[in-house]
Amino acid sequence: MSQNAGREFGYSVGFxxxxxxxxxxxxxxxxxxxxxxxxxxxxxxxxxxKLLHKWLQxxxxxxxxxxxxxxxxxxxxxxxxxxxxxxxxxxFSLLHATDFADRLTYRIxxxxxxxxxxxxxxxxxxxxxxxxxxGVDPRWARDLYSFAVKPDAAFxxxxxxxxxxxxxxxxxxxxKFYEAGMDLGLSPDPVESFRMFQGRVIExxxxxxEEFGFRVIDGTRSIDSQQQxxxxxxxxxxxxxxxxxxx
Amino acid sequence: xxxxxxxxxxxxxGLPYADVRDLKxxxxxxxxxxxxxxxxxxxxxxxxxxxxxxxxxxxxxxxxELMSETIGAAKxxxxxxxxxFSLLYATDFADRLEKIIxxxxxxxxxxxxxxxxxxxxxRSVxxxxxxxxxRSVFGFALVPDLTLYLKTDADTLVRRVLGSRGIDYWxxxxxxxxxxxxxxSFRKYQWRLIRQYNRMAREFGFVTxxxxxxVDEIQARIRRRVQALLDDxxxxxxxxxxxTIRPLLFEAEEDEVAAPVSAPRSxxxxxxxxxxxxxxx
Numbered sequence: 001m002s003q004n005a006g007r008e009f010g011y012s013v014g015f016x017x018x019x020x021x022x023x024x025x026x027x028x029x030x031x032x033x034x035x036x037x038x039x040x041x042x043x044x045x046x047x048x049x050k051l052l053h054k055w056l057q058x059x060x061x062x063x064x065x066x067x068x069x070x071x072x073x074x075x076x077x078x079x080x081x082x083x084x085x086x087x088x089x090x091x092f093s094l095l096h097a098t099d100f101a102d103r104l105t106y107r108i109x110x111x112x113x114x115x116x117x118x119x120x121x122x123x124x125x126x127x128x129x130x131x132x133x134x135g136v137d138p139r140w141a142r143d144l145y146s147f148a149v150k151p152d153a154a155f156x157x158x159x160x161x162x163x164x165x166x167x168x169x170x171x172x173x174x175x176k177f178y179e180a181g182m183d184l185g186l187s188p189d190p191v192e193s194f195r196m197f198q199g200r201v202i203e204x205x206x207x208x209x210e211e212f213g214f215r216v217i218d219g220t221r222s223i224d225s226q227q228q229x230x231x232x233x234x235x236x237x238x239x240x241x242x243x244x245x246x247x
Numbered sequence: 248x249x250x251x252x253x254x255x256x257x258x259x260x261g262l263p264y265a266d267v268r269d270l271k272x273x274x275x276x277x278x279x280x281x282x283x284x285x286x287x288x289x290x291x292x293x294x295x296x297x298x299x300x301x302x303x304x305x306x307x308x309x310x311x312e313l314m315s316e317t318i319g320a321a322k323x324x325x326x327x328x329x330x331x332f333s334l335l336y337a338t339d340f341a342d343r344l345e346k347i348i349x350x351x352x353x354x355x356x357x358x359x360x361x362x363x364x365x366x367x368x369x370r371s372v373x374x375x376x377x378x379x380x381x382r383s384v385f386g387f388a389l390v391p392d393l394t395l396y397l398k399t400d401a402d403t404l405v406r407r408v409l410g411s412r413g414i415d416y417w418x419x420x421x422x423x424x425x426x427x428x429x430x431x432s433f434r435k436y437q438w439r440l441i442r443q444y445n446r447m448a449r450e451f452g453f454v455t456x457x458x459x460x461x462v463d464e465i466q467a468r469i470r471r472r473v474q475a476l477l478d479d480x481x482x483x484x485x486x487x488x489x490x491t492i493r494p495l496l497f498e499a500e501e502d503e504v505a506a507p508v509s510a511p512r513s514x515x516x517x518x519x520x521x522x523x524x525x526x527x528x
Contacts, residue, residue: 135264143383
């Protein structure tokens with residue numbers, strides 16, 4: 001992370017130099033921490049962020065949680081688009097960007113401003129990885145999300161595709177159409193399509209790990225040892241950035 | 248503007264997965280602010296083109312199958328901010344571009360767009376969006392063959408709109424809190440929009456038509472421009488097909504096949520991915 005990562009943000013200061021700011025997005029002092037988890041379905045990231053949430057609360061931090069694709073604004077459109085398979089890679093991407101913009105405005109920025117920690121299950125990197133895997137131009141996706149706030153830490157839970165497939169088939173029997181990238185016509189078999197599509201998503205995550213400074217966690221290790229690793233990084237984050245205001 | 252691959256031109260990075268090689272149709276857009284008479288002109292133009300035998304497809308702002316309901320509800324509930332406002336428009340536009348405009352252009356239709364990306368640029372920028380950002384968001388959009396800009400001024404517009412259907416909340420930019428009453432807000436908001444359109448007229452090379460003239464005179468000017476464009480396109484098609492048959496006429500003795508073999512466009516573009524675009528009809 002850069003020297004003053006996340007110390008200030010307006011609508012977009014977080015992603016300079018990738019993005020351009022909204023013209024009237026004034027930088028404002030940011031006091032809460034933004035911590036995000038990334039990884040493919042079945043990587044274990046949701047389990048890990050729940051455990052982190054419990055731990056932060058136990059330590060007396062105020063914490064809110066926000067999830068990818070959960071705003072009311074585009075819920076109907078997304079649902080209908082998915083049900084009827086109306087979505088193209090570009091509209092899929094834009095619907096998720098709209099959802100994210102809505103949550104950023106109402107569910108993330110006000111909390112950060114008031115000093116509350118925000119935990120996000122998936123962040124803009126999910127869009128970068130999936131959209132690239134679907135064939136949209138990666139530069140376009142980065143410009144699109146250039147209004148986003150840069151997180152204080154982005155954890156990437158890395159698992160081989162076979163591990164993810166076994167976990168998903170072991171828990172919920174059904175693989176969803178778009179999660180499997182069935183819209184791309186890679187394979188008529190959902191499991192095989194999932195394997196191919198999510199394999200591409202892993203490649204994209206790996207490709208952007210360095211660019212965005214992901215903290216890579218080996219998702220094949222035991223749940224508690226992964227959590228220990230996450231907590232020690234988060235603890236450092238609070239100590240480092242919680243002491244004094246950066247210039 | 249970046250000229251796109253395969254002859255099509257996009258505002259930015261384009262649609263890498265879509266097949267845009269052979270767009271036989273013509274894309275004509277009408278722009279201009281609210282209440283300027285765009286829709287009337289589009290209807291008259293469509294009629295005239297169809298009488299001449301052209302296939303015409305019309306598409307209008309926020310009319311996509313995917314988004315029109317959502318946008319309507321969001322506007323009615325006033326729960327939009329400047330970011331989601333811009334992004335909902337972009338989603339609607341992308342849906343219409345891929346599901347209506349591109350298929351129609353592939354099939355050789357004249358596509359008449361009542362408003363185009365420029366409306367999103369103007370409305371987003373007056374609401375505080377970075378002009379560079381909003382242009383990059385719409386980087387997947389095709390550059391039209393012709394953009395007709397119906398130009399007016401705010402005072403003429405106010406009289407015109409009051410005299411016909413009255414003033415509307417969003418057309419007055421009431422979400423921006425520009426004035427104490429609807430009238431003041433409408434005038435200020437429209438003045439700002441018109442200023443954006445005038446700037447874009449230079450930036451993007453709009454063909455400007457004086458919208459304070461009578462309906463028939465405006466239509467006559469529009470038709471002259473459209474006729475010239477369609478004549479040009481016809482000449483292009485003719486010369487392209489001449490290029491195609493020339494080798495057959497003059498080099499018939501050669502054994503080689505004249506048809507060019509299309510190679511994969513870039514290394515990372517696997518055939519499976521190229522095939523995943525919308526089907527060609």
